[in-house]
Amino acid sequence: MSASTHHHGHVDQESIYHDAVWHEHNSHEPANQHDHHDTFFSKYIFSMDHKMIAKQFLVSGIVWAVIGGLLSALFRIQLGYPDEHFAFLQTLLGHWAPDGKIDPQFYLALVTMHGTIMVFFVLTGGLSGTFSNFLIPLQIGARDMASPLLNMLSYWFFFLSSMVMLSSFFVASGPASAGWTVYPPLSALPEAVKGSGAGQSLWLISIAFFIVSSLLGGINYITTILNLRTKGMSMARMPLTIWAFFITAILGLLSFPVLLSAALLLIFDRSIGTSFYLNEIYIGGRAILDQTGGSSILYQHLFWFLGHPEVYIVILPAMGIVSEVLSINARKPIFGYKAMIGSMLAIGGLSFIVWAHHMFVSGMNPFVGSIFVVLTLIIAVPSAVKVFNWLATLWRGNIRFTPAMLFSIGFVSLFISGGLTGLFLGNSTIDIELTKTYFVVAHFHIVMGVAAFFGLFAGVYHWFPKMFGRHMNSTLAYVHFFVTFIGSYLIFWPMHYQGMAGLPRWYYNHNSYESFSHLGDLSKFISTVAVIVFICQVFFIINFFWSMYKGRKVTEANPWEANTLEWTTDEILPIHGNWAGDIPTVHRWPYDYSKDDREFIPQTEPAREGEHVV
Amino acid sequence: MQKGYTIDIQNQESTSGVDAKKFALWAGLASIVMFFIGITSAFIVKKVAAQAAGSWKEFAIPTWFYFSTGVIVLSSLTYWMAARAFKANNQSQFKMMLLITSLLGTLFLVMQYLGWGRLVEIGIYLGGAQSTASGSFFYVISGAHAAHILGGLAFLYIATIKAFIKPLSSFKSTTIDMIGTYWHFVDILWIYLFILLIY
Ligand code: HEM
Numbered sequence: 087m088s089a090s091t092h093h094h095g096h097v098d099q100e101s102i103y104h105d106a107v108w109h110e111h112n113s114h115e116p117a118n119q120h121d122h123h124d125t126f127f128s129k130y131i132f133s134m135d136h137k138m139i140a141k142q143f144l145v146s147g148i149v150w151a152v153i154g155g156l157l158s159a160l161f162r163i164q165l166g167y168p169d170e171h172f173a174f175l176q177t178l179l180g181h182w183a184p185d186g187k188i189d190p191q192f193y194l195a196l197v198t199m200h201g202t203i204m205v206f207f208v209l210t211g212g213l214s215g216t217f218s219n220f221l222i223p224l225q226i227g228a229r230d231m232a233s234p235l236l237n238m239l240s241y242w243f244f245f246l247s248s249m250v251m252l253s254s255f256f257v258a259s260g261p262a263s264a265g266w267t268v269y270p271p272l273s274a275l276p277e278a279v280k281g282s283g284a285g286q287s288l289w290l291i292s293i294a295f296f297i298v299s300s301l302l303g304g305i306n307y308i309t310t311i312l313n314l315r316t317k318g319m320s321m322a323r324m325p326l327t328i329w330a331f332f333i334t335a336i337l338g339l340l341s342f343p344v345l346l347s348a349a350l351l352l353i354f355d356r357s358i359g360t361s362f363y364l365n366e367i368y369i370g371g372r373a374i375l376d377q378t379g380g381s382s383i384l385y386q387h388l389f390w391f392l393g394h395p396e397v398y399i400v401i402l403p404a405m406g407i408v409s410e411v412l413s414i415n416a417r418k419p420i421f422g423y424k425a426m427i428g429s430m431l432a433i434g435g436l437s438f439i440v441w442a443h444h445m446f447v448s449g450m451n452p453f454v455g456s457i458f459v460v461l462t463l464i465i466a467v468p469s470a471v472k473v474f475n476w477l478a479t480l481w482r483g484n485i486r487f488t489p490a491m492l493f494s495i496g497f498v499s500l501f502i503s504g505g506l507t508g509l510f511l512g513n514s515t516i517d518i519e520l521t522k523t524y525f526v527v528a529h530f531h532i533v534m535g536v537a538a539f540f541g542l543f544a545g546v547y548h549w550f551p552k553m554f555g556r557h558m559n560s561t562l563a564y565v566h567f568f569v570t571f572i573g574s575y576l577i578f579w580p581m582h583y584q585g586m587a588g589l590p591r592w593y594y595n596h597n598s599y600e601s602f603s604h605l606g607d608l609s610k611f612i613s614t615v616a617v618i619v620f621i622c623q624v625f626f627i628i629n630f631f632w633s634m635y636k637g638r639k640v641t642e643a644n645p646w647e648a649n650t651l652e653w654t655t656d657e658i659l660p661i662h663g664n665w666a667g668d669i670p671t672v673h674r675w676p677y678d679y680s681k682d683d684r685e686f687i688p689q690t691e692p693a694r695e696g697e698h699v700v
Numbered sequence: 701m702q703k704g705y706t707i708d709i710q711n712q713e714s715t716s717g718v719d720a721k722k723f724a725l726w727a728g729l730a731s732i733v734m735f736f737i738g739i740t741s742a743f744i745v746k747k748v749a750a751q752a753a754g755s756w757k758e759f760a761i762p763t764w765f766y767f768s769t770g771v772i773v774l775s776s777l778t779y780w781m782a783a784r785a786f787k788a789n790n791q792s793q794f795k796m797m798l799l800i801t802s803l804l805g806t807l808f809l810v811m812q813y814l815g816w817g818r819l820v821e822i823g824i825y826l827g828g829a830q831s832t833a834s835g836s837f838f839y840v841i842s843g844a845h846a847a848h849i850l851g852g853l854a855f856l857y858i859a860t861i862k863a864f865i866k867p868l869s870s871f872k873s874t875t876i877d878m879i880g881t882y883w884h885f886v887d888i889l890w891i892y893l894f895i896l897l898i899y
Pocket residue numbers: 267397398400401443444462463465466469504505506507508509511512513517520521522526529530533534535
């Protein structure tokens with residue numbers, strides 16, 4: 087693609103830095119989209135264009151989601167049919183499923199890796215990585231991130247981290263098996279569970295790289311949002327997506343380093359023989375440690391200091407996407423824009439002081455526990471504000487039921503359902519009964535897992551035309567939505583009941599306990615639906631990759647009739663640098679829908695005489 | 701027709717007036733602060749609990765660490781002088797002060813190393829059967845700090861070498877400011893950590 091051969095001959099060949107700086111001399115002709123020195127590597131692999139990096143995160147996230155989902159299908163087969171043997175399991179897992187039955191230790195590895203992959207690689211890297219990268223420069227009116235180089239490195243650390251995590255499946259002792267929270271002493275001692283050998287070491291290395299990736303990304307997002315907004319784009323005119331990514335990045339910047347410190351001390355305990363977390367441990371009646379005096383509770387504090395903000399790191403970007411999509415497709419301004427920002431800030435702030443609600447049964451002083459109860463329950467207030475505003479946005483809207491809209495409405499439903507069970511768990515007296523049961527599993531899958539996935543789907547269906555210049559197929563998308571939405575409720579709703587009946591999480595075989603054997607049929611039902619919902623994700627996968635090449639071409643610049651800046655680029659697929667000419671100037675907030683008899687008024691449109699603009 | 705504007709991705713003008721690179725550095729420092737808050741709060745909680753249980757082992761901090769503290773403070777001072785020489789366009793002093801700063805930074809690491817050696821001599825170990833929480837924390841905290849010094853030193857060395865072979869005008873003042881911010885930061889960080897460790 088040598089530029090000197092085509093185009094209008096005005097291209098300045100002396101670009102200082104091919105990928106980053108170039109000159110365009112004629113504003114009336116299409117910009118030089120085929121950047122001259124682009125090779126396959128500089129364009130697709132070592133790209134510094136935020137849009138390409140976003141796609142890298144997205145495709146990696148999808149691959150991880152398939153792996154993470156497959157793992158859950160496998161362990162659900164074990165939980166639903168604990169007494170049966172399946173030949174294909176042996177084919178697939180080899181010695182981890184002798185005679186077609188999953189090995190108990192490997193069951194723990196499956197659960198651990200499922201959680202790790204979903205929380206970190208899909209719903210943090212895949213979700214925030216994709217949409218922060220794609221939307222921040224486009225929606226605030228910047229040519230790229232503040233540092234395209236750091237941005238590229240952020241992806242490559244993510245990739246490295248992914249490879250290390252993936253490799254842990256192939257070590258002889260199996261991947262990490264101590265749960266996604268990797269509590270010591272279980273995670274520190276290979277004598278306790280096989281996965282705490284080499285697999286756990288790889289887990290820790292991988293997470294360390296992941297943290298570096300998150301920090302590089304987050305620093306970039308914050309810097310870009312604060313420093314590179316276009317003229318007129320005051321903070322109070324930013325789309326809620328950008329506010330969400332901004333607060334998410336701050337949470338990550340302040341909480342991930344604490345996880346790194348927790349991991350570092352764990353690494354020392356595992357390999358150097360320190361005892362930060364370990365104390366007088368006996369396995370099989372034998373003391374297996376020389377050193378004493380550590381406290382495993384210390385790890386829990388450090389972990390949850392990240393862990394709780396992390397759940398909001400996962401959900402906030404989804405909230406931002408949903409707010410945007412709901413407003414556009416209800417053809418109404420978002421209800422309570424300022425309250426939306428305020429509630430996100432409140433949630434972000436509170437998320438740093440509630441971590442001990444994960445530790446009510448760690449032996450903490452009940453008085454301390456009650457303080458955390460109060461702080462935790464306060465989070466319900468900003469959460470309720472958001473829910474109210476979403477519903478009010480929908481109220482009497484002129485709703486367009488696009489696939490993105492359906493997933494956004496689904497998100498609101500899930501967030502309400504899962505948020506309500508949070509109130510149960512936030513009360514320590516109730517939590518002491520319910521903790522470590524399937525009630526908790528139900529709570530966080532609905533409010534975080536499925537809801538955040540819905541935010542991800544909404545984002546993909548909505549911005550796919552901007553990413554690839556083509557539309558996804560709506561019929562496939564509707565099937566995908568209804569199966570996933572109904573299926574998710576069928577999977578996770580009954581788990582509340584199982585949890586109230588006392589069924590503990592992590593257990594390999596529910597039927598081997600007299601008290602829980604009557605729940606076996608329910609488990610079977612859940613497993614069956616889970617496998618169906620997992621398989622139905624092919625509707626999305628096929629649609630995604632097929633539409634990338636064969637989807638209906640986008641012909642209009644602004645297919646959803648939205649107000650934000652990403653739809654104002656000169657080309658449907660923006661060049662590196664986003665706008666071929668000057669960056670647009672902003673004159674109003676992004677939510678002028680159905681105003682003064684106008685369907686929508688883009689942010690770039692100046693205020694008319696006497697018009698009041700935000 | 702020759703309108704001619706530049707699409708300059710690397711150097712878009714900042715809307716906030718703050719230099720984006722400097723801002724990014726401050727954000728990075730915030731994350732380093734959180735890392736050390738994590739580790740030191742673990743240290744404090746552990747120490748308080750162990751002291752209450754009477755199991756906290758006190759030991760005499762080797763003098764090397766007091767010397768190194770002096771050295772790192774001094775290096776901040778010499779860097780400050782280098783930055784001043786840069787503003788005054790005084791190449792020879794700039795060069796000298798950068799070199800001295802780099803050497804002092806290196807000396808700091810050497811002294812930390814000698815200090816750790818001394819700890820081993822008096823029976824304070826990082827890990828193993830004879831190790832204690834007080835000792836382990838001392839190694840990990842000072843070691844993590846040393847890793848951050850190493851990062852700063854890398855930039856100092858590059859700048860020093862450049863100062864000896866290139867004219868002063870080839871430096872951007874942003875670079876000088878940013879190295880300074882980081883170097884003073886790891887200096888102050890050590891003072892905080894050291895006070896915490898000897899207290
Ligand atoms: C009203 C709001 C909420 C309250 C009061 C609340 C409360 C709680 C409590 C007390 C627990 C601990 C249960 C236990 O282990 O015994 C918990 C677990 C959890 N919550 Fe929430 N929650 C709320 C919303 C959310 C949201 C919005 C998310 C994520 C987006 C979330 C994600 C999680 C996760 C992932 C866990 C389980 C972690 C684990 O043990 O593996 N929660 N929640």
